[in-house]
Amino acid sequence: MSKTFDRIAAITFLAVGALFMVESLRISKSAYGSAVGPNVFPFLLGLILVLLSIKLLFETAKYAHSESEKLPLQYKKFFIILLAAVFYAALLETVGYVITTFVFLVIGFQAMEKGGLWKSVLFAACFSLGVYGLYVKLLQGTLPSWPIWLQ
Incomplete structure (x- = not known):
């Protein structure tokens, strides 16, 4: 991408991340039946977005002054x-976190780079089950469970 586009994107995402963090502070700190409040994930996601945006801003300062060849836009992907x-958003509550996240990740990995289906399936399964186990079992948070027909 170009230096200008990357800077605009970094500043935009920095603002969005900061907005996530500020607005997450307005969410109640605790949830019934959960040790982790509903404000934790939005705040952490905002923090990650802010940190990555700052990193991108520093990287754009290191770009060479000359513009390299333009890459074609990948509309299909x-x-x-x-x-x-x-x-994913429409089916999350109905189908559950683990299955929808798994399918979304496999589709996303395969859209970005065809091939290596087993690697995509393995990583998607480990990620969706790992996050579910960490958040629901260890931290005692709540995520959309398994679909009714699997319980």
């Missing part, structure tokens, strides 16, 4: 991931 994200 973008729309595949966008559609997968829409279905």
Whole structure:
């Protein structure tokens, strides 16, 4: 990407991350039946977004002054991931966190780089089960459970 685009994106995401952090402080600190309040994840995601944006700003300062060749925009990959994200959000409560996250990650990995299906499946399974286990079992938080037909 170009230096200008990356700087604009970094500043935009920095503002969005800061907004996430500020607004997460307005969410109640505790939730019934959960040791982790509903404000924790939005705050952490905002913090990660802010830190990555700052890193991108520093990296753009190191860019060479000359513009390199422009890469073609990858609309097909973008729309595949966008559609997968829409279905992920729509089906999260119905199908459950583990299954929807697994399917979303496999689709996303395969859209970005075809091949290595088993590696994508393995990583997606480990991630979705690992996050579910860590958050629900260890931290006693709540995520959409397994679908009714699997319980």
